[in-house]
Amino acid sequence: DTEVTQTPKHLVMGMTNKKSLKCEQHMGHRAMYWYKQKAKKPPELMFVYSYEKLSINESVPSRFSPECPNSSLLNLHLHALQPEDSALYLCASSQVGEGMGGTQYFGPGTRLLVL
């Protein structure tokens, strides 16, 4: 099974709201990723967690706050977002420690609209 689940599927929020995106995998993967995809553009990496520790932050604004509470869960906390943050947010996971780090498997994404 190579399933990564994400909730919610759709989210509409105002610029003063606080919301969270959730990602879950049960493949035993120890690396998890957040990507952002704007309309008609390729996905762009935001964060990488490895063994529940943040290992890569691609200079993402602090209004995006990732959290990895355990090896199966990855959250993205959102606060004071701007309309330009509207996008598809993708979660992925992979094995680590197997030479090449393992193939990344993606979830279906959360489509976020900031009003």
Add this chain to the structure above:
Amino acid sequence: DAKTTQPPSMDCAEGRAANLPCNHSTISGNEYVYWYRQIHSQGPQYIIHGLKNNETNEMASLIITEDRKSSTLILPHATLRDTAVYYCIVRAFISNFGNEKLTFGTGTRLTIIP
């Protein structure tokens, strides 16, 4: 990671083989070629990857040239469900601890024609 170049769009007749090219002329010896596809508004789906040798799985075949500067993804019998954006990615191994990223290019929009 090495950059990749793909045609922006391609058409293929249903039932025929779809051959998607990718140039990666600056690829290094430790870099793998990965292919993903993304059907409209869904998450990217892993297809196949390879280093030097040709690879085949239940979805596709990957042909890598001997100098590794280009590759071709082959979908042997394209169906309408194969209509998607196909991304060719060259990914470097950085460490054993997941410190890596996929750098997506603009991809090829493949349309399967009935």
